[in-house]
Amino acid sequence: MKPKFLVVFLKELRETLRDKRTLGLLLLFTVMYPALIGYVVQQTINRATKSEREDLTIAVIGASQAPTLMAQLKQRNIKVEDPGTLDEAGITGLLQARKFPVVLRLTDKFTENYAAMRPARVELWYDSADEKGARRHDVEDVLEAYGANVASARLLAHGVSPATLAPIQVQRFDTGTNASRSAGLIGSLLGVLFVPVFICGMSSAIDSTAGERERRSLEVLMAQPAHAWELVVGKWLTSASLALGGVMFEMLLAHAILSWLPLEEIGMSWSLTLADLALVVFVTVPLCLFAAGLQVALAMNARSFKEAQSTLSFVMLLPLLPGIVIPMMELKTASWMYMVPVLSNQTLLREMTKGGELGVLPYAMTFACSALAALVAVGFATWRMKSERYVLSV
Amino acid sequence: MIEVQEVRKQFGAVQALGGVSFTARDGQITALLGPNGAGKTTLLRTLVGLLRRDHGSIAIDGIDPEKDPLAVRRNIGLLTDQFGLYERLSTREYLSYFGELNGMAGPALRQRIGEVASLLQMDDILERRTKGFSQGQRIKVALARTLLHRPRHLLLDEPSRGLDVMSTRALRHALAALRADGCCVIMATHVMQEVTHLCDDVIVIAKGHTVAQGSPEELCRRTGIANLEDAFVSLVGTEEGIAA
Numbered sequence: 001m002k003p004k005f006l007v008v009f010l011k012e013l014r015e016t017l018r019d020k021r022t023l024g025l026l027l028l029f030t031v032m033y034p035a036l037i038g039y040v041v042q043q044t045i046n047r048a049t050k051s052e053r054e055d056l057t058i059a060v061i062g063a064s065q066a067p068t069l070m071a072q073l074k075q076r077n078i079k080v081e082d083p084g085t086l087d088e089a090g091i092t093g094l095l096q097a098r099k100f101p102v103v104l105r106l107t108d109k110f111t112e113n114y115a116a117m118r119p120a121r122v123e124l125w126y127d128s129a130d131e132k133g134a135r136r137h138d139v140e141d142v143l144e145a146y147g148a149n150v151a152s153a154r155l156l157a158h159g160v161s162p163a164t165l166a167p168i169q170v171q172r173f174d175t176g177t178n179a180s181r182s183a184g185l186i187g188s189l190l191g192v193l194f195v196p197v198f199i200c201g202m203s204s205a206i207d208s209t210a211g212e213r214e215r216r217s218l219e220v221l222m223a224q225p226a227h228a229w230e231l232v233v234g235k236w237l238t239s240a241s242l243a244l245g246g247v248m249f250e251m252l253l254a255h256a257i258l259s260w261l262p263l264e265e266i267g268m269s270w271s272l273t274l275a276d277l278a279l280v281v282f283v284t285v286p287l288c289l290f291a292a293g294l295q296v297a298l299a300m301n302a303r304s305f306k307e308a309q310s311t312l313s314f315v316m317l318l319p320l321l322p323g324i325v326i327p328m329m330e331l332k333t334a335s336w337m338y339m340v341p342v343l344s345n346q347t348l349l350r351e352m353t354k355g356g357e358l359g360v361l362p363y364a365m366t367f368a369c370s371a372l373a374a375l376v377a378v379g380f381a382t383w384r385m386k387s388e389r390y391v392l393s394v
Numbered sequence: 395m396i397e398v399q400e401v402r403k404q405f406g407a408v409q410a411l412g413g414v415s416f417t418a419r420d421g422q423i424t425a426l427l428g429p430n431g432a433g434k435t436t437l438l439r440t441l442v443g444l445l446r447r448d449h450g451s452i453a454i455d456g457i458d459p460e461k462d463p464l465a466v467r468r469n470i471g472l473l474t475d476q477f478g479l480y481e482r483l484s485t486r487e488y489l490s491y492f493g494e495l496n497g498m499a500g501p502a503l504r505q506r507i508g509e510v511a512s513l514l515q516m517d518d519i520l521e522r523r524t525k526g527f528s529q530g531q532r533i534k535v536a537l538a539r540t541l542l543h544r545p546r547h548l549l550l551d552e553p554s555r556g557l558d559v560m561s562t563r564a565l566r567h568a569l570a571a572l573r574a575d576g577c578c579v580i581m582a583t584h585v586m587q588e589v590t591h592l593c594d595d596v597i598v599i600a601k602g603h604t605v606a607q608g609s610p611e612e613l614c615r616r617t618g619i620a621n622l623e624d625a626f627v628s629l630v631g632t633e634e635g636i637a638a
Binding site (some may be wrong): 011014015215216218221222225226227391 | 467492
């Protein structure tokens, strides 16, 4: 004979899978987050690699006064256009139209001052509200290099070594690896991967408790020869398996997207293997059970589908809260973080993407904290369903 | 056989059952008459062990539903005032679900579903999803669920409401067949005609108390009124009937 909770589980699962709206929502949420992550990372990569590929065109007013500078700009792939004489408003208009990211203006006395070895003024006009800040740096680099060249030439002409201008020399060593650098960005992005755990099972948890109560079929079910725990567990496992299915699918999708994107272009890497991923999903199983347990325990007390929905959408924010707030506080990873559901899963995944050995303890703690919370939630739901007050209100 | 002795149940300050006693015998259809709010629903819920009584004793084939609710429920078919269908399941899937919850499985379950379907003349809706069913079709599905696991006791809350003439006859035949099989049927109803045609015994409850028990003829004789409906009104007390 099939165990009763399995009978309930199979029936609830079948019923949920027949609801096209729920399935559509499920699909939307599982696809949305990996797609979002992919989009953000892709944008970062695009932004980082664009300036090298595309050549930059800037406007220079009075270009004829500094032919060497113009030549050096050209060498660095920066094209120069002369818009003619413009006043301030004209330049502002030019920048606001996003025609040029940068406008240089050589003052009328540029040649005169240059020849007299007085600082010859070059005005650099830019719009800081425009996001192409990196391109401004390209132009500034050229200007700086040009200035340094001229200064060296002048010093040499006076018999002074240009090295006097560089009293110290800074040499930079970066010990960060690709993986540890990506941990910051990817880690914060990966946090959202655990959101569907709380969303995928929700409609089934509500429909099988508050919905059943609203449609007045719960009383009949409770009058069947099955223990309250068997009914609760059946409904709980349905929600949990939907959450798990959603998370598994979503993790695979995220894995595929992050493996496919050229992360090296922005000095990052995605080092997790499928085996690592399986491990992540495994320690997420109790989280799914916890989310589903919490949802069932809360939804069963609501009188209608709608009431349950509003309660749940509010309460489901709470477990997600530590996972959002604590990464913002930029705390160092500590072992207590592995004892908070959601946060523990996020921390674990982030540490795993950094590479390096974690040991068994973080996995065990992540697993246990959610499992414990799940048992408490289901215990409460069972106790509640057995209570006489609940029977009266169905 | 269902034996109920002095059962009382109180919810806060409200006395839902103030002392209910009766015996419903096997092989008989017992009508449960009472105005709305008389405590019928509370009584039925107490019989299946969903509610605990404050006082008194209940024995269903000798088993106390408070001590072993599962054993009692295995032997009871309960039709509540709500049908509780699942719109996304077909009638067959709905019946299979409750059959499996009652420990049935495989070919035996399939066969039993067929039997029940022909008993209630509902073969045409067996493979359809229950969404959009008429009132009559709904109550048939619910009744089929009630009868599915061959319970020895049936607790039916207004089983004939919303049924057309054909279906009412089918239901009457089904109940008669169950009686012949030796089942113990308790049927809450408001249709006096049904009581006189079908029921061997009548329990009248009002305000949570048993007011009378006996065959329809006995009740008429006791009140000295020939018409059962008038006899019922006189037993319950007119005012309460109207107030409730």
